[in-house]
Amino acid sequence: MFKNKKFNIKEFLSENAVPVVFLTLSIIFVYYSGTQPAIIMNDVVARFARNAFFVLSLLFPVLAGMGLNFGIVVGAMAAQIGIYTALALELSGLPAVLLATVVCIPFALLFGFLSGWLNNKTKGQEMLTSMFVGYFAHGVYMLLFLFIIGGIIPINVYELVLPSGVGARSSLDLTQIKGALDSIVKVDLFTFVFILAALSAVITVANTIKNKKLDVTKTVLTVALVVVGVAGNTLPALSMFKRVVKVPVVTYALIGILCAFISMFFKTKLGQDMRAVGMNMEIAEVSGINVNKTRITANMISVVLSAFGQIMFLQNLGTLSTYTAHQNVGMFAGAALLIGGASVTKATVPQALLGTFLFHLLFNVSPLAGQNIFGSALIGEYFRVFIVYGVIALAIVLHAAKKASGKK
Amino acid sequence: MENLKPVLEMVDVKKSYFGNQVLKGVSLKVMPGEIHALCGENGAGKSTLMNILFGMPVIHSTGGFEGEIRMNGEVIDIKTPRDAMKYGIGMVHQEFMLIPGFTIEENVKLNREPLKESILGKFLGEPMKNLNRDEIRKDTQAALDQLGMDMVPADKVAGLPVGYMQFVEIAREIDKRGVKLLVFDEPTAVLTEGEAERLLAAMRALADQGIAILFITHRLDEVMAATQHITIIRDGAFVKYLNTADTNVTEISALMVGREVEVIERAKHHEASNEIVMEIENLEVNMPGEMVKGVNLKVEKGEILGIGGLAGQGKIGIANGIMGLYSATGKVTFEGKEVALNNPKAAINAQIAFVSEDRRGVGLLLDESIAFNIAVPAMQNQGKFLKKYGPISLMDQAAITENANKYIEELDIRCTGPNQNVRRLSGGNQQKVCIAKALTSEPKIIFVSEPTRGIDIGAKRLVLDTLVKLNEEEGMTVVITSSELAELKSVCDRIAIVTEGKVVGVLPASESDAKFGLLMSGITEGMEG
Numbered sequence: 001m002f003k004n005k006k007f008n009i010k011e012f013l014s015e016n017a018v019p020v021v022f023l024t025l026s027i028i029f030v031y032y033s034g035t036q037p038a039i040i041m042n043d044v045v046a047r048f049a050r051n052a053f054f055v056l057s058l059l060f061p062v063l064a065g066m067g068l069n070f071g072i073v074v075g076a077m078a079a080q081i082g083i084y085t086a087l088a089l090e091l092s093g094l095p096a097v098l099l100a101t102v103v104c105i106p107f108a109l110l111f112g113f114l115s116g117w118l119n120n121k122t123k124g125q126e127m128l129t130s131m132f133v134g135y136f137a138h139g140v141y142m143l144l145f146l147f148i149i150g151g152i153i154p155i156n157v158y159e160l161v162l163p164s165g166v167g168a169r170s171s172l173d174l175t176q177i178k179g180a181l182d183s184i185v186k187v188d189l190f191t192f193v194f195i196l197a198a199l200s201a202v203i204t205v206a207n208t209i210k211n212k213k214l215d216v217t218k219t220v221l222t223v224a225l226v227v228v229g230v231a232g233n234t235l236p237a238l239s240m241f242k243r244v245v246k247v248p249v250v251t252y253a254l255i256g257i258l259c260a261f262i263s264m265f266f267k268t269k270l271g272q273d274m275r276a277v278g279m280n281m282e283i284a285e286v287s288g289i290n291v292n293k294t295r296i297t298a299n300m301i302s303v304v305l306s307a308f309g310q311i312m313f314l315q316n317l318g319t320l321s322t323y324t325a326h327q328n329v330g331m332f333a334g335a336a337l338l339i340g341g342a343s344v345t346k347a348t349v350p351q352a353l354l355g356t357f358l359f360h361l362l363f364n365v366s367p368l369a370g371q372n373i374f375g376s377a378l379i380g381e382y383f384r385v386f387i388v389y390g391v392i393a394l395a396i397v398l399h400a401a402k403k404a405s406g407k408k
Numbered sequence: 409m410e411n412l413k414p415v416l417e418m419v420d421v422k423k424s425y426f427g428n429q430v431l432k433g434v435s436l437k438v439m440p441g442e443i444h445a446l447c448g449e450n451g452a453g454k455s456t457l458m459n460i461l462f463g464m465p466v467i468h469s470t471g472g473f474e475g476e477i478r479m480n481g482e483v484i485d486i487k488t489p490r491d492a493m494k495y496g497i498g499m500v501h502q503e504f505m506l507i508p509g510f511t512i513e514e515n516v517k518l519n520r521e522p523l524k525e526s527i528l529g530k531f532l533g534e535p536m537k538n539l540n541r542d543e544i545r546k547d548t549q550a551a552l553d554q555l556g557m558d559m560v561p562a563d564k565v566a567g568l569p570v571g572y573m574q575f576v577e578i579a580r581e582i583d584k585r586g587v588k589l590l591v592f593d594e595p596t597a598v599l600t601e602g603e604a605e606r607l608l609a610a611m612r613a614l615a616d617q618g619i620a621i622l623f624i625t626h627r628l629d630e631v632m633a634a635t636q637h638i639t640i641i642r643d644g645a646f647v648k649y650l651n652t653a654d655t656n657v658t659e660i661s662a663l664m665v666g667r668e669v670e671v672i673e674r675a676k677h678h679e680a681s682n683e684i685v686m687e688i689e690n691l692e693v694n695m696p697g698e699m700v701k702g703v704n705l706k707v708e709k710g711e712i713l714g715i716g717g718l719a720g721q722g723k724i725g726i727a728n729g730i731m732g733l734y735s736a737t738g739k740v741t742f743e744g745k746e747v748a749l750n751n752p753k754a755a756i757n758a759q760i761a762f763v764s765e766d767r768r769g770v771g772l773l774l775d776e777s778i779a780f781n782i783a784v785p786a787m788q789n790q791g792k793f794l795k796k797y798g799p800i801s802l803m804d805q806a807a808i809t810e811n812a813n814k815y816i817e818e819l820d821i822r823c824t825g826p827n828q829n830v831r832r833l834s835g836g837n838q839q840k841v842c843i844a845k846a847l848t849s850e851p852k853i854i855f856v857s858e859p860t861r862g863i864d865i866g867a868k869r870l871v872l873d874t875l876v877k878l879n880e881e882e883g884m885t886v887v888i889t890s891s892e893l894a895e896l897k898s899v900c901d902r903i904a905i906v907t908e909g910k911v912v913g914v915l916p917a918s919e920s921d922a923k924f925g926l927l928m929s930g931i932t933e934g935m936e937g
């Protein structure tokens with residue numbers, strides 16, 4: 001019946017209303033911010049790199065029916081424990097990042113297990129639960145860093161503890177690991193586009209050989225990338241982009257690997273179980289799927305990925321606010337995912353990537369745009385806070401409305 | 409037969425919910441390769457017995473049960489649905505156990521997906537192996553073919569008509585290998601006659617392969633046609649084990665209800681009149697699976713009008729559209745005034761009442777008491793059962809309870825009292841609560857959709873009798889939508905047949921079955937005038 005469905009602009013807009021609105025808003029704001037687009041681009045490229053993991057980590061709980069996992073802050077805490085350990089052992093550079101990663105994994109798994117277990121006790125209220133898990137964990141985290149560190153576990157590095165010798169300093173300098181991943185290979189924007197084009201070409205050829213049919217979409221994509229790359233290297237109008245925008249290749253490679261992992265994951269048995277559990281727990285249970293275990297697994301994966309995300313974030317930022325760095329991680333990631341057009345029950349990798357991009361673009365330009373439109377940077381500042389909470393509230397309301405109408 | 413061991417034996421099973429004993433010692437014996445009917449009224453304990461057999465959480469969270477379950481002579485312990493599956497027990501549920509967002513094939517293979525090697529699987533083991541999509545499709549197609557259903561495995565379940573969903577469910581059970589016992593819980597309740605026949609044929613084919621089938625149904629002609637043995641339970645107690653060959657429909661129904669069942673006949677019939685109480689013009693309703701595509705219908709004052717037709721043709725959509733539950737266009741006039749569409753409140757305020765076919769979803773607040781459920785619409789829309797204290801209105805509990813008690817007695821709602829939650833009532837009793845709810849708002853016209861779907865003979869009679877009584881004693885106009893033509897013919901004055909979203913004809917109920925049959929298949933030639 002629907003086979004002859006044609007592309008309908010009205011339908012497209014209504015189905016993708018949220019990203020379209022935010023894209024329009026972004027364009028207006030970029031225009032009014034009065035900043036060179038290349039400079040904005042460079043900042044967004046960096047912000048995207050340090051936040052994409054968080055947003056992608058939310059896909060697992062969303063698809064397993066637990067909504068936005070605001071509890072990924074516990075993953076960020078695990079990462080901070082890892083980073084602190086690396087600092088206490090006076091490591092620097094890549095070894096420090098690797099050690100932090102190794103140390104954070106068991107913590108993240110444990111935290112993910114516990115919060116997943118709690119989620120199973122409060123089915124239907126996972127978003128609320130995970131949010132309060134974050135607040136509660138913050139208290140435990142404070143206890144660890146204010147009292148146990150230095151108080152029970154002796155720390156010999158002067159810069160890491162308060163002058164009294166008990167408790168971690170509230171702001172830690174991460175100069176020794178700043179850019180440990182980002183700076184391995186950095187290329188300009190259009191070289192990066194060529195790298196993407198090469199990758200895309202390889203995939204296209206592989207697909208074509210495998211299916212014995214030319215993969216048209218991918219071919220078009222490859223050609224488009226090549227065109228962009230060539231244009232960037234030759235057109236004077238784009239030379240600013242070439243000079244200013246630097247892409248951390250390793251970080252983006254890791255994000256690419258994660259995306260590939262996610263799309264492979266949801267083709268596996270466990271991924272299918274997760275989707276089944278997400279759509280209807282009762283039916284999944286009757287079919288013999290271990291619902292609780294599947295949900296805990298989804299939660300654990302999410303928390304571990306967010307821990308990796310926080311390590312990537314901190315190595316990019318170069319400072320660690322010991323007591324606050326983790327606080328808004330869940331909220332911001334959730335908002336980004338929703339801006340990409342996802343809902344609290346359905347989300348895809350492209351939505352996560354698009355959302356991360358749009359969210360951080362807005363985040364970057366809104367203070368300056370506010371300054372230029374309303375004469376006050378504060379309004380832009382308020383606006384971006386409003387976006388975060390507003391979009392989450394809107395998504396939850398829409399979800400409830402959809403659920404109600406779906407009952408008919 | 410004596411030397412053959414039964415596949416399944418349930419011995420002296422007892423179960424109470426919150427002090428209310430619903431099973432008082434039921435025994436059941438199913439032989440391999442037979443189709444065995446389990447008959448009983450709604451509320452007799454069939455569903456509870458099946459929940460026990462399937463290890464549903466509701467049993468074990470309320471204190472377990474007494475008695476023994478044996479398979480092939482060995483005592484087994486079923487604590488979860490997973491255990492039941494392990495022992496080779498499959499179930500086709502009365503309420504669909506399908507995930508709407510998944511495709512047919514994904515549902516058929518849910519948690520039994522064939523796997524193949526993958527990169528992740530090599531490192532991380534079984535759960536990370538990829539699904540073998542080709543095999544999933546092949547197996548699903550084979551199961552659908554076995555049922556003779558022309559469905560596309562890659563279609564989503566969400567948009568399918570109800571009757572098709574049942575076949576998906578059955579395809580899933582057929583696809584299970586190593587299954588020894590299949591329970592069909594009222595599989596034909598939502599199927600059209602043709603679909604039901606195909607299902608019975610599929611059941612026989614399965615039984616011939618040695619699979620025992622436990623068949624729960626209210627359609628006694630199907631029991632007679634398909635089964636070898638019958639177990640009858642009544643009010644939670646074992647009544648009789650019968651050989652199908654040695655019995656007949658009258659005996660079975662008598663044993664089920666414990667009294668003789670007569671055919672429902674009306675004392676007096678409505679005289680054809682020209683007084684039109686409701687006029688439906690060009691009504692289109694966008695109800696998935698039951699699309700209405702331009703219905704014109706006149707309802708005469710004081711009649712019982714039936715709306716019949718095959719499942720999925722749109723008959724259900726008419727009442728839902730008038731009541732504003734699904735988006736609709738067209739014109740509906742009631743007592744000379746136009747009723748606003750897409751606005752449930754407008755319909756209720758016009759004193760139009762509706763008993764939905766979806767009693768658990770639309771009809772009831774499952775976790776509220778019987779009394780509250782009955783009172784809610786009248787309270788919300790007419791300000792009944794409220795005590796006013798200046799600007800503040802409070803619920804009048806005494807009046808609500810009194811009203812509930814009246815209907816519990818009148819409609820014979822079997823419950824522990826007006827404060828029992830409706831979730832724990834059986835289907836038939838829930839339906840009676842729905843009707844009580846509609847009556848409390850004192851409507852002038854009442855739409856009843858599928859009033860007897862999934863209801864036993866005794867309750868069916870009560871429900872239909874109630875509707876007839878309303879019509880005769882209070883002159884209420886009644887519009888009944890039902891898939892069961894015989895039922896419509898027994899109570900209605902006129903019957904409109906809906907095919908492909910349109911009324912193809914309105915006939916007096918006394919017309920022959922053949923004429924109705926022709927209308928249902930869309931043949932209207934020679935019917936005009």
